[in-house]
Ligand code: ZN
């Protein structure tokens with residue numbers, strides 16, 4: 001996109017986690033999503049001569065917040081999470097009471113973009129999708145989905161119900177088709193093998209599986225609508241049975 005003046009860089013962490021470094025071209029300020037561990041983020045900041053200003057947590061699991069305490073240090077770095085994750089996200093300073101179904105402004109900017117949040121329970125009870133929108137408003141063009149929506153898959157239901165996951169996936173994929181979705185784990189190959197077992201005659205799934213790069217993030221709303229068996233589930237019951245089948249796949 002020619003008008004894009006900010007970068008989102010996936011930073012591989014732990015075994016298969018992605019943290020995301022966000023910065024404005026030519027600027028010094030940086031923001032990070034879901035830093036599982038501090039070292040890879042600190043190294044990326046040093047190499048690019050960036051200063052960390054804010055941290056976004058999609059949910060409280062250790063493989064998403066493990067690096068926050070060290071990265072936030074004693075400095076003036078804000079830490080944003082859903083209000084209902086209070087006490088579960090280290091050093092949290094922004095407690096967004098984001099609703100289900102639509103994005104609301106978080107009141108801060110990230111690389112010149114307006115930060116917005118939407119509650120997406122299912123994987124955890126306080127999971128939040130973070131969106132970056134043009135500063136003038138409108139739908140976010142880039143959304144961080146944590147462990148709720150993966151490329152070709154969805155997270156396990158640790159603290160939520162199939163109803164909640166169904167509604168959360170619907171809310172995310174109701175965004176415009178080109179919306180970029182940046183997710184929490186590189187599980188895509190396995191997810192698409194499951195998708196191919198669910199829909200063996202689907203050309204889009206077979207084609208996606210045959211042309212997978214090593215790093216598959218970001219995906220798009222359009223691609224998930226065409227290939228993700230959980231997004232494509234026609235009912236809560238169908239999502240629930242696919243989720244249990246996937247647990248033992
Ligand atoms: Zn998780």
Ligand code: FE
Nearest residue numbers: 061063147184
């Ligand atoms: Fe995770």
